[in-house]
Amino acid sequence: MRAISIQETGPPSVMKIQDAPDPVAGPGEALIRVATAGVNYADVVMRKGLIPSELPMTPGVEGAGVVEAIGDGVGDLAVGDRVAWAPVMGAGAVVGSYAELESVSADGLVPVPDDVSLETAAAVMLQGLTAHYLVHDKVTIGPETKVLVHAAAGGMGLLLCRWLSRLGAHVMGTVSTPDKAEHARAAGADELILYGEEDFAARVLELTDGDGADYVIDGVGRTTFRKNFDCLAVQGHVCLYGMASGPPEPISPLELLPKAVCVSGGMMTNFLRSRDEVLRKGSEVFDGVREWWLAPPRITSFPLEEAAAAHAQLEDRSSVGKMVLTVSDE
Ligand SMILES: NC(=O)c1ccc[n+]([C@@H]2O[C@H](COP(=O)([O-])OP(=O)(O)OC[C@H]3O[C@@H](n4cnc5c(N)ncnc54)[C@H](OP(=O)(O)O)[C@@H]3O)[C@@H](O)[C@H]2O)c1
Structure with a gap:
């Protein structure tokens, strides 16, 4: 063969x-x-x-x-x-x-x-199996849930946008180019952020009237992980499931206390x-x-x-x- x-x-x-x-x-x-x-x-x-x-x-x-x-x-x-x-x-x-x-x-x-x-x-x-656990097994997604998806026009990103919008979530996505933004929008993302050009955390706070994202789905890692905490809602949840930009820097558990946030890892198996x-x-x-x-x-x-x-x-x-x-x- x-x-x-x-x-x-x-x-x-x-x-x-x-x-x-x-x-x-x-x-x-x-x-x-x-x-x-x-x-x-x-x-x-x-x-x-x-x-x-x-x-x-x-x-x-x-x-x-x-x-x-x-x-x-x-x-x-x-x-x-x-x-x-x-x-x-x-x-x-x-x-x-x-x-x-x-x-x-x-x-x-x-x-x-x-x-x-x-x-x-x-x-x-x-x-699809990865998106399945990210939308069903981590947090309860409903019409009020504000979700941030990194690399929203990638293979994972587009499936996540479709699935989350099907569940009624308000979907914010980060992408590197305006063309990718259009693809993510067509897949159901409500708001797109060019994270190479603007501070995505500041933009998420703006888009959510200061509340932040309830759930961040991060497969990018190094360039996004730490900043997620700047735009996470009270009792928000970050799931790190990939590291397309490299391994993220560690955070201290103490950083989770002020807003009672949760960090989890994702691995499909x-x-x-x-x-x-x-x-x-x-x-x-x-x-x-x-x-x-x-x-x-x-x-x-x-x-x-x-x-x-x-x-x-x-x-x-x-x-x-x-x-x-x-x-x-x-
Ligand atoms: N743990 C699991 O269960 C599981 C299962 C499947 C996939 N994954 C992970 O999910 C992530 C997405 O996988 P995928 O196959 O769908 O890939 P993909 O999203 O189609 O491609 C990766 C995307 O990451 C973004 N990115 C940001 N910084 C990057 C950098 N420095 N180098 C390369 N890409 C960068 C790019 O989007 P922009 O140009 O828009 O920034 C790029 O298109 C990966 O981290 C993968 O390992 C995890």
């Missing part, structure tokens, strides 16, 4: 297409013919070596395709099933989606409805702890897609061999919405 291989960590150019032996489905696994692999910021972080991984490595933690073979002990799958996957608790490190074939833990596979394309499935699986939870949340994401309120964000597709170009766009902040790699025809 053809696969992207990383022999050493480094810039996007370390990703090379090469021939590799076909994997086999081990116990509890299914062998998938990959149609589309999702490109995620986590792939960039692993490629750079910021999350240590065994090398050589085929990157990719998300995709969609067709079951080609089934290992021992897999009960609820058949050859020919259309499925999508993302990392789930207890399934071990899921990497290897930038390839024509991947052996995936069956516990992490979600059936793709007939009326959802495999490209769409790959584009929403990981980020902690919210996908059983097969039932994976199937329920996965099917809710697909229901949202089919009902169109969770319409997939703009999808930009690259051939598998151009994975480096996709990574370069993610890193230089020129991407909008979701990027995927087309591996084979559906």
